[in-house]
Amino acid sequence: MSFKLVIIGGSDAGISAGLRAKELDPECKVTLVVADLFPNYSICGIPFYLSGEVLNWRALAHRTIEELSEAGLSLLLERRVQAIDPVHHRVTVVGEGGQAHSLPYDRLIIATGATSVHPPIVGLDLPGVYPLRFMADAFAVQQHLETRSPRSAVLIGGGYIGMEMADALTRRGLAVTVVEHAASVLKTVDPGFGTRVRDELQCHGIRVETNVRVERIEREGTQLFVTGSNLFHTTAELVLVGVGVEPNSQLARVAEIEVGERGAIRVTRKMETNLPDIYAAGDCVETWHRVLNHPTYLPLGSTAHKQGRIAGENAVGGTREFAGTLGTQVVKVFDLVIARTGLRNEEAARAGFDPFTVETITWDHKVYYPEAREIKIRVTGDRKTGRLLGAQLLGHMHAEIAKRIDIFATALFHGMRVEELNDLDLSYTPPLSNPWDPVQMSAQTWVKSLP
Amino acid sequence: MSFKLVIIGGSDAGISAGLRAKELDPECKVTLVVADLFPNYSICGIPFYLSGEVLNWRALAHRTIEELSEAGLSLLLERRVQAIDPVHHRVTVVGEGGQAHSLPYDRLIIATGATSVHPPIVGLDLPGVYPLRFMADAFAVQQHLETRSPRSAVLIGGGYIGMEMADALTRRGLAVTVVEHAASVLKTVDPGFGTRVRDELQCHGIRVETNVRVERIEREGTQLFVTGSNLFHTTAELVLVGVGVEPNSQLARVAEIEVGERGAIRVTRKMETNLPDIYAAGDCVETWHRVLNHPTYLPLGSTAHKQGRIAGENAVGGTREFAGTLGTQVVKVFDLVIARTGLRNEEAARAGFDPFTVETITWDHKVYYPEAREIKIRVTGDRKTGRLLGAQLLGHMHAEIAKRIDIFATALFHGMRVEELNDLDLSYTPPLSNPWDPVQMSAQTWVKSLP
Numbered sequence: 001m002s003f004k005l006v007i008i009g010g011s012d013a014g015i016s017a018g019l020r021a022k023e024l025d026p027e028c029k030v031t032l033v034v035a036d037l038f039p040n041y042s043i044c045g046i047p048f049y050l051s052g053e054v055l056n057w058r059a060l061a062h063r064t065i066e067e068l069s070e071a072g073l074s075l076l077l078e079r080r081v082q083a084i085d086p087v088h089h090r091v092t093v094v095g096e097g098g099q100a101h102s103l104p105y106d107r108l109i110i111a112t113g114a115t116s117v118h119p120p121i122v123g124l125d126l127p128g129v130y131p132l133r134f135m136a137d138a139f140a141v142q143q144h145l146e147t148r149s150p151r152s153a154v155l156i157g158g159g160y161i162g163m164e165m166a167d168a169l170t171r172r173g174l175a176v177t178v179v180e181h182a183a184s185v186l187k188t189v190d191p192g193f194g195t196r197v198r199d200e201l202q203c204h205g206i207r208v209e210t211n212v213r214v215e216r217i218e219r220e221g222t223q224l225f226v227t228g229s230n231l232f233h234t235t236a237e238l239v240l241v242g243v244g245v246e247p248n249s250q251l252a253r254v255a256e257i258e259v260g261e262r263g264a265i266r267v268t269r270k271m272e273t274n275l276p277d278i279y280a281a282g283d284c285v286e287t288w289h290r291v292l293n294h295p296t297y298l299p300l301g302s303t304a305h306k307q308g309r310i311a312g313e314n315a316v317g318g319t320r321e322f323a324g325t326l327g328t329q330v331v332k333v334f335d336l337v338i339a340r341t342g343l344r345n346e347e348a349a350r351a352g353f354d355p356f357t358v359e360t361i362t363w364d365h366k367v368y369y370p371e372a373r374e375i376k377i378r379v380t381g382d383r384k385t386g387r388l389l390g391a392q393l394l395g396h397m398h399a400e401i402a403k404r405i406d407i408f409a410t411a412l413f414h415g416m417r418v419e420e421l422n423d424l425d426l427s428y429t430p431p432l433s434n435p436w437d438p439v440q441m442s443a444q445t446w447v448k449s450l451p
Numbered sequence: 452m453s454f455k456l457v458i459i460g461g462s463d464a465g466i467s468a469g470l471r472a473k474e475l476d477p478e479c480k481v482t483l484v485v486a487d488l489f490p491n492y493s494i495c496g497i498p499f500y501l502s503g504e505v506l507n508w509r510a511l512a513h514r515t516i517e518e519l520s521e522a523g524l525s526l527l528l529e530r531r532v533q534a535i536d537p538v539h540h541r542v543t544v545v546g547e548g549g550q551a552h553s554l555p556y557d558r559l560i561i562a563t564g565a566t567s568v569h570p571p572i573v574g575l576d577l578p579g580v581y582p583l584r585f586m587a588d589a590f591a592v593q594q595h596l597e598t599r600s601p602r603s604a605v606l607i608g609g610g611y612i613g614m615e616m617a618d619a620l621t622r623r624g625l626a627v628t629v630v631e632h633a634a635s636v637l638k639t640v641d642p643g644f645g646t647r648v649r650d651e652l653q654c655h656g657i658r659v660e661t662n663v664r665v666e667r668i669e670r671e672g673t674q675l676f677v678t679g680s681n682l683f684h685t686t687a688e689l690v691l692v693g694v695g696v697e698p699n700s701q702l703a704r705v706a707e708i709e710v711g712e713r714g715a716i717r718v719t720r721k722m723e724t725n726l727p728d729i730y731a732a733g734d735c736v737e738t739w740h741r742v743l744n745h746p747t748y749l750p751l752g753s754t755a756h757k758q759g760r761i762a763g764e765n766a767v768g769g770t771r772e773f774a775g776t777l778g779t780q781v782v783k784v785f786d787l788v789i790a791r792t793g794l795r796n797e798e799a800a801r802a803g804f805d806p807f808t809v810e811t812i813t814w815d816h817k818v819y820y821p822e823a824r825e826i827k828i829r830v831t832g833d834r835k836t837g838r839l840l841g842a843q844l845l846g847h848m849h850a851e852i853a854k855r856i857d858i859f860a861t862a863l864f865h866g867m868r869v870e871e872l873n874d875l876d877l878s879y880t881p882p883l884s885n886p887w888d889p890v891q892m893s894a895q896t897w898v899k900s901l902p
Contacts, residue, residue, distance in 0.1 A: 012886060023899075042817060042819070042881065042886075044879070044880065044881050044886075045817060045819055045820070045881045048819070048820055048881060048882070053820060053821055054819045054820065059818075059819035060819055062886075290876070300879070301879060301886045302876065302877065302878075302879040302886050302887075303876070304886075305886040305887060306873065306874070306876075309873070323871075323874035323875075323876075324876075325876050326876040327876070328876045328877060328878045329878060330878035330879065330880045330883060330884075331880055332880055332882045332883060337883065339878050341876070341878070366493060366496060367510075368493070368496055368499070368505045368510035368511055369496070369499050369504060369505065370504055397882075397883075398849055400851045400853060400854040402851060402854075402878045402880070402883040402884060403851040403853075403854030403855050403857070403858065403878075403884075404854050404857075405878050406854070406855075406857075406858050406875070406877045406878055406888070406890075407854065407857050407858060407861055409875060409876055409877060409878070410858055410861035410862060410865075410875055410877075411861060413874070413875055413876065414861075414865045420774075422757065422760070423757070423774035423864070424774075424857070424860060424861055424864055425741070425753065425754070425757075425774075425775070425776050425777040425778070425779045425792070425860050425864065426753065426779060426857045426860060426861075427753075427779045427780060427781035427790050427792070427853045427854075427856050427857055427860070428495075428751075428752060428753040428781065429495065429781045429782055429783055429853070430493060430495050430496045430499060431499070431783045431848075432781060432783060432788065432848075432853040433781075433853060433854075435463060435493075435495075435513075435752045435753050435755075435756040436753075436756060437857070448474070
């Protein structure tokens with residue numbers, strides 16, 4: 001009898017786990033229970049499908065079903081796990097028709113992901129109002145776009161998905177309104193950066209309303225009336241709701257698997273749950289934060305891949321530990337790229353650091369060479385120890401913002417002090433950087449500005 | 452009497468040293484003896500001035516003379532130090548007219564840079580044949596281009612300057628031939644990459660001759676006849692010679708300052724020479740290599756800035772140590788960017804490692820998003836320890852090659868193992884990366900390919 005690994009979920013964490021397990025133990029039998037027909041889809045790519053930049057939704061698959069099968073993964077598509085029986089090491093699987101069967105496991109990995117938060121808005125279930133999380137959501141919106149040809153859209157939520165969809169639907173010719181309940185959009189970065197993003201949206205004709213909490217959506221014909229706090233009201237022919245996600249941990253809870261931060265499954269750094277032989281990974285779990293040194297809830301595709309790989313490795317006998325997230329994130333909005341890693345000032349203060357944040361504006365490369373672009377860099381470090389705590393970058397899509405945040409992330413991973421960034425031997429040629437890379441120039445400014 | 456710091460040289464290392472000294476000790480009197488009229492010029496920018504991309508040569512100044520003066524630096528322009536008297540702490544300075552005077556110092560920093568190597572070629576002194584190192588060289592070539600309107604050029608040397616000048620003169624409309632004595636151009640990277648660079652040159656109409664040692668240049672009217680080994684012969688109206696540089700350490704040698712690797716001034720990691728109160732930095736010194744763990748000669752602008760900053764800090768009482776070079780380099784040739792950090796396979800083998808190198812070809816971002824570009828990554832790691840030893844990258848100028856090599860450089864700085872690159876929390880969004888960044892995908896390929 002070969003070793004049986006069952007994985008619940010076929011998105012980033014689940015597939016990474018399965019592939020890693022097969023890589024290390026080709027004999028092991030890996031079965032994935034996948035709720036829909038779209039295992040291993042890049043749901044981060046949905047905005048680019050809806051913008052028309054990705055013409056065929058099938059291109060969003062990281063790997064095809066055939067490739068997954070060839071890699072040795074058995075996929076049970078359109079099935080759901082109804083219950084986990086940790087005592088007898090079995091899960092109950094049900095298909096679309098409702099018929100149930102029992103599947104034994106030696107090790108189980110829960111990778112059930114996250115679901116869209118449903119905010120307290122009246123009318124969320126009206127036709128023309130969509131969440132945006134799964135491929136099914138993408139198909140529904142695409143169908144709406146193709147068959148109804150809406151001329152306008154309201155996006156509820158000014159976070160990553162809101163920014164990307166504002167860009168996407170503008171490209172597609174719709175008049176877009178973004179409604180955010182906080183004081184600025186993209187509130188995962190400092191307000192000054194949020195303001196710059198708002199400008200970028202407005203430059204492209206997008207209406208941006210902040211400090212507005214949407215309360216009600218009503219429908220008359222093809223028109224949706226959206227109203228909210230501060231006398232906000234508008235009409236549109238499409239409404240997308242993207243106000244965040246929450247861990248899909250119900251199944252685990254019922255099986256008495258412990259949950260923690262925001263209801264996410266509690267795991268060790270080996271991705272073990274509290275129950276023997278059951279691991280969990282991805283958007284359904286708590287994530288160890290390397291700077292905070294405690295668990296947090298930070299569901300990201302890049303993290304899901306890492307955690308899945310570790311869960312897969314450990315499920316077949318490995319002992320690898322998750323090194324921790326830094327919350328590194330990047331988003332492109334039109335030609336602007338905004339990125340962050342680590343902690344912002346207020347997050348660092350809350351965590352007990354003595355943070356100090358300085359903004360530097362510099363050029364991405366020697367200004368004498370054509371097309372030099374301004375980069376804004378906000379560095380947060382600890383006043384007492386000089387330790388780097390986090391960084392935020394904003395600049396043009398050709399200013400290597402994404403990989404510059406990764407220099408900070410790699411430095412942060414190693415607990416470097418801000419001043420020590422100057423010791424890094426970074427690449428320089430006038431068309432691409434400065435003798436001191438902007439990363440280092442911002443570090444020098446931080447050190448000089450220390451009170 | 453205030454503390455007197457004298458700096459010989461006004462390029463990257465000298466200016467960085469002076470600025471840092473003033474920053475830490477505003478009372479100290481800093482005098483720089485500068486051989487020409489162009490302190491703090493970005494000589495790395497010369498190819499972009501000669502290409503016409505930089506219209507005004509003054510733009511090549513990192514800072515103007517006024518800015519340097521405002522920062523408190525006293526500049527003695529068009530003066531040379533003729534001798535150092537370490538016993539009496541004085542240097543002899545001569546001006547253009549030959550008049551000498553003596554300048555006392557409490558601390559001295561030698562930052563005399565490097566000069567072009569003169570290869571054993573007959574006819575190097577003919578009109579129309581130029582080295583390319585200093586601003587004066589740039590002016591001479593520019594004048595030749597403007598007044599003689601040459602239609603063709605031969606570039607002797609297929610290194611960084613050769614590649615950049617091939618690009619530059621092609622943009623300017625000249626027919627360009629590159630002659631390299633080795634088997635491939637850009638021999639600082641592996642031959643496969645060199646071949647790709649050669650293709651890029653040839654695509655732009657450039658003739659590339661390898662395995663040719665130029666022996667003789669002769670002149671008839673405006674024509675220069677260039678002949679060499681393997682029956683090589685061609686004519687051109689401009690010849691540029693760029694076959695490398697050597698440390699300008701003669702002055703130091705005469706003062707009995709020790710030299711080492713390739714005649715470069717021997718320094719501690721605090722940038723001290725063997726003589727008391729005399730520091731040295733930049734292209735005239737040996738450079739500590741962080742992976743090799745011994746000194747090497749690797750003259751680069753980015754390193755000169757770092758070493759100068761440290762020499763300046765220590766000259767006014769600091770105790771900072773140079774963290775070491777990794778030999779991180781990047782060059783842009785037309786739309787192609789080529790970068791390296793650390794050791795290549797043969798270099799690592801020579802240094803006693805047990806190296807293993809694997810090439811990965813991947814996309815810079817999710818292939819479903821428009822304009823995905825192929826990146827080639829060569830990772831070198833140690834078979835026994837798994838430690839990362841070096842990396843080489845090649846790809847499109849918008850594929851964030853330069854800052855991706857910097858992720859490797861930062862990892863290398865910290866002595867990471869190749870497998871550990873997968874623990875880094877790098878940024879991801881489909882238009883800019885993959886859930887596993889190409890850096891990490893190449894690490895995974897390396898680990899999987901280990902024999």
